[in-house]
Amino acid sequence: MFRRKQLKNLSESELIKLAKKDTRYFEGLYERNFEFVFRFLYKRLSGNEDLSNELTQKTFIKAMGAIKRYEDRGYAFSTWLIRIAQNEANMLFRSSKKTVVIEFSSSDVKPLLSEVYESSEFKDEHYELLIQLLNELPDDQSDLVELRFLHEMSFKKIADIYNITEANAKMRVYRIIEKLRKIGASS
């Protein structure tokens, strides 16, 4: 492929500059970020291999088309890709006639349960109730819960994805936890 050895020696910002002029240089960015994007979508789509592959392809095609408009604001390039991947997944959820199931395991949910109930001992009903509450959240809020608890992302990474400050990301997540706490207490 296109000067593969040469691409390996270039830094990410150098590759971005070159890819803006010639999309063949995008291969270097693809090679470095494919796994991260594929893993993200694979987790989000509960291990649906084909769908994860399809959305990963769409994400990189969109990124290739938009690379000229990409501005380096000091965030990792992968966060920009995750933002595109998240939009692609949300578009799929909205357009799909079938319901797309996102699976959480008990271990994924446990940190969120500890925050909501401020305890460490839980029964099966607690898990079921929390999943029920998550299903009632608006999409923008459930997306944040997914990033923090399903993908175990740091507040810094979440802040970079949403292009907000770390404090703002923390505040948004804690507001959702507070909301879940209130609904959980009343039900």
Added chain:
Amino acid sequence: MKKYKLNNDKKKEPTPAQIKKYKDFSTVAHNYQRLTKRPKKPLYRDPKFFILIILLGLIFLLVFMETEKEEAEVNNDKTEQRD
């Protein structure tokens, strides 16, 4: 629409083999080229094709004019013979 579900047997991470299987930049590049390729130029905007159409038109016009002229001459001869 999306729906959350609790499943303790869910697949957690893709295997290295799955990652290797789907990592293919040439397919992405090909699909990108296909999506961004300029539409084919319509035939009438091709200068060579345009000149060909003009030439064919001129030939048809000349043939038509020539046949009209011949018919007119034949008609004139007939009327002269009657007189």
